[in-house]
Amino acid sequence: MYSYSDFDRAFLAERNAQFRAQVDRRLKGHLTEDEFKPLRLMNGVYLQLHAYMLRVAIPYGTLNAAQMRQLALLAEKWDKGYGHFTTRQNIQYNWPKLPDIPDMLDALGEVGLHAIQTSGNTIRNTTADHFAGAAADEIADPRPLAELIRQWSTDHPEFQFLGRKFKIAITGSPADRAVTAAHDIGLRIVEKDGELGLKVLVGGGLGRTPMIGQVLRDFLPRADLLPYLEAALSTYNLLGRRDNKYKARIKITVHENGIEEIRRLVEARFLETRAEFSGEDQRLLGQIETHFAPPAFRGGNTEAYDTAYAADPVFRAWADTNLAAHRRADHTIVSISLKTPGQTPGDATAEQMRAMAELAERYGYDELRISHEQNVILPHVHKSDLPQLHATLKQHGLATANIGLISDIIACPGMDYCALATARSIPIAQEIATRFEELKLEHDIGPMKIKISGCINACGHHHVGHIGILGLDRAGVENYQITLGGDAGPDAVIGSRAGPGFPAEEIVPAIERLVRAYLDLREDPGESFLSTYRRLGDTPFKSALYDAADRTKAA
Amino acid sequence: MPRPYTPKVVTASDLLEGDVIYLTATDNWTRHLAEAELIEDEAHAQLRLLLAESQPNRVVGAYLAEVKPGPHGPEPTHFREAFRATGPSNYAHGKQTGL
Numbered sequence: 001m002y003s004y005s006d007f008d009r010a011f012l013a014e015r016n017a018q019f020r021a022q023v024d025r026r027l028k029g030h031l032t033e034d035e036f037k038p039l040r041l042m043n044g045v046y047l048q049l050h051a052y053m054l055r056v057a058i059p060y061g062t063l064n065a066a067q068m069r070q071l072a073l074l075a076e077k078w079d080k081g082y083g084h085f086t087t088r089q090n091i092q093y094n095w096p097k098l099p100d101i102p103d104m105l106d107a108l109g110e111v112g113l114h115a116i117q118t119s120g121n122t123i124r125n126t127t128a129d130h131f132a133g134a135a136a137d138e139i140a141d142p143r144p145l146a147e148l149i150r151q152w153s154t155d156h157p158e159f160q161f162l163g164r165k166f167k168i169a170i171t172g173s174p175a176d177r178a179v180t181a182a183h184d185i186g187l188r189i190v191e192k193d194g195e196l197g198l199k200v201l202v203g204g205g206l207g208r209t210p211m212i213g214q215v216l217r218d219f220l221p222r223a224d225l226l227p228y229l230e231a232a233l234s235t236y237n238l239l240g241r242r243d244n245k246y247k248a249r250i251k252i253t254v255h256e257n258g259i260e261e262i263r264r265l266v267e268a269r270f271l272e273t274r275a276e277f278s279g280e281d282q283r284l285l286g287q288i289e290t291h292f293a294p295p296a297f298r299g300g301n302t303e304a305y306d307t308a309y310a311a312d313p314v315f316r317a318w319a320d321t322n323l324a325a326h327r328r329a330d331h332t333i334v335s336i337s338l339k340t341p342g343q344t345p346g347d348a349t350a351e352q353m354r355a356m357a358e359l360a361e362r363y364g365y366d367e368l369r370i371s372h373e374q375n376v377i378l379p380h381v382h383k384s385d386l387p388q389l390h391a392t393l394k395q396h397g398l399a400t401a402n403i404g405l406i407s408d409i410i411a412c413p414g415m416d417y418c419a420l421a422t423a424r425s426i427p428i429a430q431e432i433a434t435r436f437e438e439l440k441l442e443h444d445i446g447p448m449k450i451k452i453s454g455c456i457n458a459c460g461h462h463h464v465g466h467i468g469i470l471g472l473d474r475a476g477v478e479n480y481q482i483t484l485g486g487d488a489g490p491d492a493v494i495g496s497r498a499g500p501g502f503p504a505e506e507i508v509p510a511i512e513r514l515v516r517a518y519l520d521l522r523e524d525p526g527e528s529f530l531s532t533y534r535r536l537g538d539t540p541f542k543s544a545l546y547d548a549a550d551r552t553k554a555a
Numbered sequence: 556m557p558r559p560y561t562p563k564v565v566t567a568s569d570l571l572e573g574d575v576i577y578l579t580a581t582d583n584w585t586r587h588l589a590e591a592e593l594i595e596d597e598a599h600a601q602l603r604l605l606l607a608e609s610q611p612n613r614v615v616g617a618y619l620a621e622v623k624p625g626p627h628g629p630e631p632t633h634f635r636e637a638f639r640a641t642g643p644s645n646y647a648h649g650k651q652t653g654l
Contacts, residue, residue, distance in 0.1 A: 049639060052573035080648050
């Protein structure tokens, strides 16, 4: 993985020193809050419902063990012993004190991490497939390009004051585990006539006006990535609306001007930007690529795995859900679930972070990933190490076998933490997971993605959940709307609203009715909820939600 | 007849810790809603808010929050203010630890 150069280290140290001085001036009263706020946001510091919040970028979701240990140290030393992994491959600390934050940033800097551009109207952390560099179905590892984007976009003078925030996601696999179609720009590595290039999507996004990205360029040669991004960003920077915050994202610019006009403008600008790039970016990319060479995979047989799989049903259940195909047959990708039923989705304690760091060192070639689904990944594990790895995970409460199942819920922090939220998300996720744990139906239900947002901004990706839940404030009461049929995959779909919302105490029974209806309606256990929904449409599911005899009262 | 004024408290975030604080009748700041000054007059509320806003080195984002009188002091009327007064529901990490 990428390790910082002297230039990177010096840049970060200087930036952190600047922020330390800004905090000091704020505390001494030399800066007003209005003056300080944009400065703190540029460095990932929010003021939330109960405390400050520090959002730290995990670039394209990749960490090494030393970095994970440092995240644990921050949690213990300056927070309340845990951190929250988010849908944008960041980690959030919910309880820092303002005077401590410069020390936290310096500690992050020691291991090559930062919080720059995790907020504000800038290019945010570029997210990537959490199986990057490991997946069997991958065309190429997208992370060198993601790192190139990180270096180009960090402190880019032209793009520090965009009309609105700007999110880029990249995948190297046709399976698209990075939800590229729901990003301002989505990049998909594709191959044409033996050459690697990028399919560029633009104008996707969730939030109050959810839209699926449209194809801006079918095939962009890899070497043209930065000049093309620069062309797209500068087109948006000029054309994007600044009169209305809610119309300022590029998805609205694309919607209002049409994809053809946007394409024309970007391509015209691209002729200029391409001429300005001297090739230095490609030299840099070449350097970056050396950092992402695959580890020296060890050989050896996988008998220990086969034996445990045959003998231990708990191990087998975990292996069936939490492992994914690695590009080497004797290795596998391990997903560590941060979704134990009843726990807060995406939270890990300092002790758990250290345990995962230790496992990454012992069995995983010192690599970890954070998924946008709020789980932790060990991307390269030799299969013979799995029984011991699983045993250690169990000791730390990390062996939940539920990846891709109904209790593997995405949930934003909601009104338990977020100042923007209109309702809580976490307790709803906890209750749904706990209920289906009691019912012992989870494995029978099969693939199911429930995604919960506590406000219309949709950090919990509810629009692309098979079942989406949106928490709102209806006349001073928490109320939850259900959307059905969303899909975050390569052919992403925005779900449809099922109907009126449910009060908090009715949402879990409503989800249960929906799921029981699916179990009755499916043709066979192999037909997933989403397939059944697509085959039958929403009528029987709406009926289950709203016509059921056991419904106590109308919403 | 004018509508009766809904009682308010002045609330803000503490500059250093970022946590929820309330203005008391004696011009101090408290971390407990029950100790906040219950304000039942609109003009007085505006004066109290001005006092809060004149302390930018102590508080951030002061505003008037709706409350109702209770046996032990002001009580929240909206769930958002109830969460601010107690803390998150997933962990006892907020003010509920001291309540």
